[in-house]
Amino acid sequence: MSNEAEERAATIAANLSAVRQRIAAAATRVGRAVEAVTLVAVSKTYPIEDVVSAYAAGQRDFGENRVEELWPKVHAAQALGLHDLRWHLIGTLQSRKTPEAVGPFALIHAVDRLKIAARLSRDALAAGCTMPILLEVNISGEASKHGFRPDEVLASAHELREMGGVQVKGLMTMAPYEAEPEATRPVFRELAALRDQLAAKAPELEWSELSMGMTNDFEIAVEEGATLVRVGSAIFGARET
Numbered sequence: 232m233s234n235e236a237e238e239r240a241a242t243i244a245a246n247l248s249a250v251r252q253r254i255a256a257a258a259t260r261v262g263r264a265v266e267a268v269t270l271v272a273v274s275k276t277y278p279i280e281d282v283v284s285a286y287a288a289g290q291r292d293f294g295e296n297r298v299e300e301l302w303p304k305v306h307a308a309q310a311l312g313l314h315d316l317r318w319h320l321i322g323t324l325q326s327r328k329t330p331e332a333v334g335p336f337a338l339i340h341a342v343d344r345l346k347i348a349a350r351l352s353r354d355a356l357a358a359g360c361t362m363p364i365l366l367e368v369n370i371s372g373e374a375s376k377h378g379f380r381p382d383e384v385l386a387s388a389h390e391l392r393e394m395g396g397v398q399v400k401g402l403m404t405m406a407p408y409e410a411e412p413e414a415t416r417p418v419f420r421e422l423a424a425l426r427d428q429l430a431a432k433a434p435e436l437e438w439s440e441l442s443m444g445m446t447n448d449f450e451i452a453v454e455e456g457a458t459l460v461r462v463g464s465a466i467f468g469a470r471e472t
């Protein structure tokens with residue numbers, strides 16, 4: 232490795248360690264087990280070398296928001312012999328892209344409408360597999376945000392169970408960006424409350440996962456019950472795009 236590459240790898244390892252410590256501290260503050268929170272390192276726009284550096288520092292869960300960027304990284308990681316890496320598709324899926332979302336992925340986080348879920352179900356069934364998914368919920372109600380309305384989630388989850396090909400594991404949300412991270416707490420609290428209501432109403436379905444929190448607000452998300460936090464810039468640096 233060149234000096235520059237070594238320095239970059241050391242920076243990523245140090246950033247990861249700092250993020251992990253912050254997650255652990257947030258979990259401890261509210262009496263949650265640290266193991267209950269999975270850190271998804273969002274590697275979008277960063278090269279496979281950075282994924283390898285994070286992997287060397289013990290990171291196993293990685294997130295990408297576009298299938299076009301995910302697949303080349305999946306193949307590159309396989310070619311490098313990194314077989315125990317878990318890929319998460321975290322971005323909104325366009326309906327014509329659902330066939331590409333069927334693959335060796337740990338979780339699809341942002342299924343935002345029944346139409347997308349139904350296409351994914353169809354494509355997964357055609358491929359003979361079942362894709363684990365989260366339903367994205369538009370908690371803030373902002374028109375610009377994707378996601379199911381809270382009152383649509385239960386009926387949609389039941390419908391999806393009938394369809395097969397996808398298995399709902401829980402909920403995801405994108406909080407609006409707030410200059411003051413504390414301002415996002417009500418959004419996370421509402422998503423967790425919705426999950427608890429759904430688990431009480433429909434215990435036959437699975438509601439265990441809550442994907443919420445990014446660089447700006449992941450500690451608050453952990454305090455409010457996140458089981459998956461999606462952190463990019465705090466690990467890999469600010470993105471140009």
Ligand SMILES: *Cc1c(COP(=O)(O)O)cnc(C)c1O
Pocket residue numbers: 273275296321322405445446447461462463464465
């Ligand atoms: C990019 C992205 C993230 C990570 O964002 P950071 O602010 O860099 O941590 C998380 N979730 C989704 C859906 C993203 O697209």
